[in-house]
Amino acid sequence: MAPQGDLLEELLVQHDAVRVHFSALGGVPLGDPERRRLVDLVSAELMGHLAVEERLLHPVVRRHLADGRTLAGLNLAAHRTVEGLLADLRYADVASALFDRLVARLVEETTRHFGEEEAQLFPAVRAAVPAATLHRLGEKTGAALAHAAVHPKPQPPAVKPPDRLPPPERGLAARLRAFLTPS
Template sequence: MAHHDENVVDLLLSQHDEIRGLAATVEKSTGETRRTAFDRLRELLAVHETAEEEVVHPFARRSIDDGSHIVDERLEEENEAKGVLSRLEKLDPDSVDFEELFSDFHKDLEAHASHEEKEEFPRLRREATDEQMRGMAKAVRAAEAVAPTHPHQGVESPAKNIMTGPIAAVADRVRDAIGKRRH
């Protein structure tokens, strides 16, 4: 649950830390440990990116200097990452193909997080009021609660997320429930 004083940058940074830990676990483990860590990583990335696309990037686009350029670069990275994540989902996590693709994905994931942390987040801290930062944290939590749990490439705008997100989220959560019953 969101703390009433939670701000959006601190929330996203803590999620970045969790993403980094999960990615490291995927890279260094095998078997069920890798599969479980990858499933959690995939889900966290899907909901995290959806929330950023719906809440954080629109604010950054209109409120920070060069915001459109910064956001467009992040959205391009997110679109590419969704494509790779979708390919990874189809591979056996213990296969050489998965390991090679995940290794590259992990590097790109780190670069993306680093860009947000250096280019977008400090500017959000400067431009947003404390009330806006807390409001965005609440909005991110709400968006994540109903976001798709699998990557959907090409759905990187707020309008596309709002239009396709709820249907994709229901389908993803059914898919997840069926998958858990099979394991």
Template sequence: MTDRPYDSAPGDDVVDVLTRQHRQFLDLVDEIQAAGRPEVRRDLADVLTAELMRHAVAEEMHVYPAVRDHLPDGEAAVEHDTREHQELEEQLKALEGLDAADAQFLEVVGRLEATLRDHVRDEEGEQFPLLRARVPRERMLEMAEQVRRAEQLAPTRPHPAAPHSELFHKLVGPGVGFVDRLRDRLAHRDV
């Protein structure tokens, strides 16, 4: 998607950036469900997939380490969030293989929406307020910039068999992201 209306503004901390992206994802789900034409559903699903994959990888690289370090039960929270990322990735992979005209397409979108809403509720309702309370503002601003940079190189397609680890994303992720963006261009997928 070349026009990203949900991009962050100067002075946004990592919570601002991620919360704005959550709104984008939920709006895209609504648009997919409301779209009457299968080709529009497919295009919107491709945008959702690319943006959600970028977001998840950036979170795993730069936000989850802070959650682990600064939140009570941070390790358990990260494990829970990582499981939800895995579910989302599996659901996105299922969407990728379905014809958007198939009734099953919207069923998978519905399951994806439920997982996404639960994930957003956990992060925005519990984790983000604690991060803001426990992590210095300067570090929150640094994480926002790290997230923005990571999203530039992150994969745009689901790879559910890949590990959900900071090290994997830093070492292998940019190469996977490059291949995904090349595949996107060859498929004329404007994400």
């Protein structure tokens, strides 16, 4: 994407691109393999967007806003939620109900996150940060996007996988002790 303006304008363009992909995803029937391709497009777009925010926006927020550390922390928490959903979607079967629930949650979380940024964070940044700084950062978005990961890092499973080995055999002494000990 060629730089079109300052950092906030670039981020708004990215928000619109993700919303377009979400709209396309909503028009495809549940279970259709085309949904996988669209989710992969959304994943690449979102991962690039999150990288730009973390590399360019968050340092400015921390530096220029009074409660910047808190705002950046909340923004990072929202990013981790979105990345977790993208990681789960990557391994979900497109024909499963889980895939559809994850897509719905991704759309909900991302839309909420974008709405909060556009209503609260971006106006505060625009008021506190010099226009020249925002424009200079806007020119760096292309480089940040080029270095962004396309897929989220694999998350460790929440539940340990089952052990496929049989339980260990008890030794002769343990079996004899269990046999001779009254219950």
